[in-house]
Amino acid sequence: MPDTGYCTLEDLRRAMQDASLSGDLSQDTQIAVDAITAQTEWLEKSLKRHWYAPTGADILDEATAIDIPTEPKSRNDEEDIPTSSAFVVDDDGPAPKTYQGDYARISLDRRDAGEVSQLLVRDADGGYTDWVASDDYAGGQFPDALGDDYYVRENNGGWSYLYLDVTNLYDDKKEEYVLDTFSNAVYVFFKYGNEGIPQNVRRAVAFRAASDFVEEAAMQIPENAKAYNVESLADQFERKAEELLEVYR
Template sequence: MPTTGYCTLEDVRRALRKSQLPGDVSQDEAIAVDAIAAETEPLEKELKQYWYAPAGASILDEATAVDIPTGPKTRDDEHDIPTHGGFVHGASERERFRYRENSDALLELDPRNDRRRELRRDPKREIRIATGEYQDGYQDDQPAYTRIQLERRDVEAVNKLLVIGADGSYTDWVASDEYSGGLWPDALGDDYYVRLNNGGVSELYIDVHALDDDLASLSNGVYIDFDYGHEGIPRAIRRAVALRAGAELAEEAVISIPENATLYNVETKADSMREKAADLIEEYRREDM
């Protein structure tokens, strides 16, 4: 069973004592550890954020049964290269041609053939530009970046960045000497960089001019492997997990006792603990994530 959590058994004991509730923290530590772990992982997925304790943090001394995270996590995702959601006139739109009735259509050359190369689809002109302008001839000194929001906050390092090319193959821009990039602000102006916005929201910027001219596809055009995490577990998150775990333990304790007259009172207090936990994590919640 998972034993990783953002709080300790003592945190849960304090939460239960403050609410004057029973629990199995002292009777069976394994049950309490399971409750902490069960509340930790869903919270990370809900907020799309992960925390870890640095070496020497006091929480590590207090945690005897719970595995407190001590370093960043690694994740890999695939992303589409974002577009404007519509065709750019003259770049991707099909030319409409219609034969007239009673014309010598069978003897005529389809006028679209003469302009087929001119009207060939240009995927790069469909890409949504977040900063800069798409202008041919200024690739070297005027980068134009498209922006992709990553699935986790607080990116610390980009390990791999696979970007699709004209032939459908992928090139790792991190490993290749032909591309440069990293974290903002040091990598600003490079072929790619990752910037952390408000609340640690992580966004990947790719210079459109660094992409191949004839991209094979914009769908699943980018694969990124990255390390992420925020050093230091906030007191609010630590307490919220303890409250959620404590509420679960209290309800299980009274339900296991037949005809317990205090069941209603315990359920009410448990609901109050969950409401308090929700208030504590509200500032970490972002609708755009």
């Protein structure tokens, strides 16, 4: 697997120099690379986000041993149609209960969701129809696809949702849904990611990688080590990283 990261070795050097360490990684370059790679993976899974650098970004010129992401990632997930939003029984019989209009809202497992390449929705016979490929359905991104059979919307925090028009699954004549279960009724294939790697993210990964590095590389702490008698260097690096990431929680 490539050594993929959200920061460069230079970012790591600068983080270590902030703590009066030399920042010399020449003897332990692979440890530094491994630390950046591990902390990048941790960050993506912890925040459920992915960042990538556009063509011409400065970080690409600075990166040497680290492979900086340059495009969104792809993902596919098996999802339930939320039963609480799928129907309600009233005086007129069962009808879709909705978050907005006739839509059920499905929370996607990654933030900053973009293009949906496949949307497999269960049919009455137990098979699946790809609503993206079928001419019988329309959809896309909010707000352009608002009112279509499906659309993806992300809020200001990047949390992403798939809105599915469940009236497509309702038989008006029989006054019932065509599905016998809403569990695992949807498979959604989508891309996700935010263009541009913010300085907060670069520095946070660098600080967390520095925490790993000082513990594993057996570096010599300078003479003013007494300044760190309350909390270790590793703890300080992690605390700084957490402060930088707080805006993304």
